[in-house]
Amino acid sequence: MSEMNFSAFLPEFEATYDVAQKTAVWSDQSAQFREFWANRVMGADSELISDDDCDKVIKILDRNGKGNNKDTEAIAKAMVSQGAWRRLFNELHKNRKLGAVVNKVLTEQDPKLKAQYIDELYGMDEAQKIYLTGKSGNTISVFLAAFDPFNNLSVISLKDRRLLLECLESPYIGEFDAQTIGDKITQSNDILAQAIKANGVIGDARKISEYCYYAPVKELWRGEFSAPQEVSGSNTANEITVTISTDKDEVEDIAADGEVRESIRIQGLLAKIGEAMGFDIWLPNPDRVRVSKVWQPKDPSKLLTKLPLSYDNRTLSTIGLIDVIWLKNKRSIARAFEVEDTTSIYSGILRMADLVALQPDVKIKMHIVAPIERQEKFFTEIRRPVFSYMTNARLSDMCTFISYDDVRLIADLKHLNSMSDKVIEDYEVNPDQSGD
Known part of the structure; x- marks a missing residue:
C-alpha cells in the first residue's frame, strides 16, 4: 500500500x-x-x-x-x-x-x-x-x-x-x-x-x-463486504450466489449412542431457562429423547408436542427443526435458538434465513448459540451478501450470537422465575456491533 x-x-x-x-x-x-x-x-x-x-x-x-x-x-x-x-x-x-x-x-x-x-x-x-x-x-x-x-x-x-x-x-x-x-x-x-x-x-x-x-x-x-443499510428493489437477493462452507472443522460429529454431546446439554439448559421464565418450550422431535437426559420439564405441559401456530405447512416444517423455541401462551414465538457445536455455523444461520424468507414480516428474536471460539465464524457467515440483501432487513439485524459459557451463566442466575427474557440482551452479541 x-x-x-x-x-x-x-x-x-x-x-x-x-x-x-x-x-x-x-x-x-x-x-x-x-x-x-x-x-x-x-x-x-x-x-x-x-x-x-x-x-x-x-x-x-x-x-x-x-x-x-x-x-x-x-x-x-x-x-x-x-x-x-x-x-x-x-x-x-x-x-x-x-x-x-x-x-x-x-x-x-x-x-x-x-x-x-x-x-x-x-x-x-x-x-x-x-x-x-x-x-x-x-x-x-x-x-x-x-x-x-x-x-x-x-x-x-x-x-x-x-x-x-x-x-x-x-x-x-x-x-x-x-x-x-x-x-x-x-x-x-x-x-x-x-x-x-x-x-x-x-x-x-x-x-x-x-x-x-x-x-x-x-x-x-480490511476490504470486507459492507452491506448497505437500505436496499432498493425486490430482486437483489435472487441475484446473489452463495457457496456453502465445507471447512474441515465444520463436519458434523455424530456422538455414540448414549453419549450426551455438549450441544445437547446446552439445548437442555436453554429449555430449562425458558421454562423457569414461564415460556412454553418446543424441541425438534429427533432431539427430545437426548435432551430428556439433561432436562425434563417440571410441568410436562410446558414441553409442546405440537406447534400451535397459524403458519403454512412449509413454514411450520422449518420452524419445527429449530433447536429450541420459547413460546408465549402457546401462541407466539418469543425467541428461537439454533445450537451449533461441531456442525456448520452456516446451517443454523440458513435455517433462520429460511424462516425469514418464508415469513418476511416475522418478528422473532433469533440467536445462534455456539462455543465462544466460533463467534468470529458466526460474524463472517452472517455478513454474507445473501443474508445482507434480504427483502425487509438484514439477517444480522435480527439474529445474535450467544456463547455456551453465557448460557451457563444465565442458567446459574438467581431468581430466573422472576426475570424477563430481556436478560438475554445482557449476554448476546450483535454481529453488526462486532469488530471496529
Missing part, C-alpha cells in the same frame, strides 16, 4: 476530528477506568462489584456496552457480552492472583516484562474461562487502551493489526507470526503505530486508531 493511498483521506478525517475535545474525553474516561480498577477491582473488600458500577466502565471499554450510542466514546467493539464483562470484573476482584497478574500487565512500563506478564496470564486456565484471554487479544488490549489511550492503540484485535501491517507492507509481519501472544500485543502496538505515522498520520494512539477505522480507510486495509 503506497503512502499516498493510506493517507489520502487524512484531510477530510482531520476536518471532523477535534483533538482538544478528544483528548479531554479520553483523559477523563481513562481516569474513570483507572479509579475503578484501583478501588473496585483491586480493592481489598470482598463485596461483589454491582452491575451499575461495572456498566459505567463497560461503556468506556466496549462500544457495544449498555447506554452507548453513536455520539458516545468507547475504546472498541470487543465482542464480549455485558454479562460476561460483569462476571470478568468480579472474578478479577475475587481471584487475587489473577487480578494481580492483570494489574502487572497494565502498570508495567518495560515492554519485555509486560509481554512476559501477558504470556503468564495466557497460561492461567481461570483467565480463559472468563474471556480474559483469546487468540485475538481483544480483552487485554481493551484494558491497555483504557488504561492509557494515548499510547496504546484502540486497534484491539491482533487480526486487524496484522491486516494493517500487511497493508503498510511492514517487514515485521514475518516476526509477528512467530511471536508469543505477549510479544505480539506489546510489539505490534509500537511497530504499527510507527508504521502508520510514517505514512503521514500523526497523532496519539487514539487518533491514529480512529483514522484506521474511518470508513474509507478501513476499506483499504
